[in-house]
Amino acid sequence: MSFIISLLVLSALIFFHELGHYFAARAMGVYVEVFSIGFGKKIASFHKWGTEWKIALIPLGGYVRMKGQDDSDPSKKSYDNDSYNVKTPIQKIFILLAGPLANFALAFLLYFIIALGGPSILSPVIGNVVKDSPAFIAGLKSNDTIKSINSVEIFTWSDMAKHIETSTGSLDIEILRNNFIEHKLLTPKVTETTNMFNEIIQKKMIGIGSAGVTHKLELTPSETISYAIEQTVFASTMIFTGLKKLIVGEVPAKELGGVISIVKITSDAAAYGWMSVLAFAALISVNLGVLNLLPIPALDGGHIMFNLYEFIFRREASEAIVIKLTIAGWAILFSLMGLGIYNDINRLMG
Known part of the structure; x- marks a missing residue:
């Protein structure tokens, strides 16, 4: 049961993240080809509003594939009017930021619901x-x-x-x-x-x-909003600080957790009731928002850096460099995921 709850929580958070990208892309006139929850083999799908909406086998992420933008092959580009590639760097940065911002907005909403229920x-x-x-x-x-x-x-x-x-x-x-x-x-x-x-x-x-x-806590309407803002800011600050300490070595790499930790903590939270699950979901939502802002090429933050380069120097980054950095970015991500799972197994084994 705990695994199912964890899967539902993660899928919902990923869905909102990708929904942010989707709406921002549509607002900028970019055609969205695929909206996927999960990676790998397709389990189920349907077509609506010109987009294929699908659920894939590996539920550890998701993506919105826009016309002319494909992380699996950065060389695939399109310069049609409804393509991602023809948009200005500012428009592309807006699309990229929309995903993490959706996670922060969702966290605020979850903390607001918690405040209404009396945390x-x-x-x-x-x-x-x-x-x-x-x-x-x-x-x-x-x-x-x-x-x-x-x-x-x-x-x-x-x-x-x-x-x-x-x-x-x-x-x-x-x-x-x-x-x-x-x-x-x-x-x-x-x-x-x-x-x-x-x-x-x-x-x-x-x-x-x-x-x-x-x-x-018995909160007034204004205190309810303040509580939601304070908790969202606190969670964001805590995760940014934790990442900084992890990067500079102030916190050992063995403290990094993976998907097994998420399942366990979700299970523990569920034992205390749905309010605890909502609080944990809000924290993970902020975590997703923060992590996706890291300047790693496979993440939103990496793409934002490429667009900032284009905005400052008035030219796109070299395709060869983009491809190499993207491959390196995926290698970093898979290494971090592997380390997190390795640490989780070590904790379970004592």
């Missing part, structure tokens, strides 16, 4: 207290609820963590314990920990862990 978020309820930590010395205990820090009201665990991390000096922490309000005075301590990229960092902490208690 669950960690409450500032203390679980474990580290022995000899500032919290332990101040007398904080499990099941204490943090109500405010230095008179600033605290609603979520994230609010509390950010306030502690950016604080200066001592903190007056107001807690709710057994229906009574108490105040505890303590000073955060810079402690070694790991971040979301598994890097060791120094961070101000007080030595407490979450109890895992959650509550639903």
